[in-house]
Amino acid sequence: MSCKTKCWKIGLLVVLGVAALGWVVMALWNWLIPTLFVGGKEIDYVQAMGVLLLSKILFGGFRCHGAHGRWHRHRWEQMTQEERDKFQTGMRGCCGDKHQQNGSDTPKEQHD
Numbered sequence: 001m002s003c004k005t006k007c008w009k010i011g012l013l014v015v016l017g018v019a020a021l022g023w024v025v026m027a028l029w030n031w032l033i034p035t036l037f038v039g040g041k042e043i044d045y046v047q048a049m050g051v052l053l054l055s056k057i058l059f060g061g062f063r064c065h066g067a068h069g070r071w072h073r074h075r076w077e078q079m080t081q082e083e084r085d086k087f088q089t090g091m092r093g094c095c096g097d098k099h100q101q102n103g104s105d106t107p108k109e110q111h112d
Contacts (some may be wrong), residue, residue: 020047 026048033040043051079087 022052025049025052 004105022045026043029048029051031044034042076084
């Protein structure tokens with residue numbers, strides 16, 4: 001599978017995931033808020049996406065720190081130098097220069 005196709009598929013999955021999450025927020029809001037609070041009104045999809053964005057700003061921020069980032073850092077530290085080089089070569093092969101991909105097969109990696 002080419003890099004362009006893979007990137008488009010990942011992008012499409014991200015967009016579909018955000019859209020589905022917006023629908024879940026809307027459904028939960030419309031199910032809970034009007035019954036729990038006097039004067040609580042139902043919201044539409046666009047308002048649900050706004051609530052989702054607002055909650056991300058207020059509670060999550062836009063930094064890539066936290067448990068997920070610590071897990072990646074821990075995983076990176078546990079790799080040997082050979083594993084790190086192999087990972088970086090694989091990433092360059094997909095998203096980097098196509099010329100680097102052709103010269104990336106070393107005898108050391110072929111024996112793994």
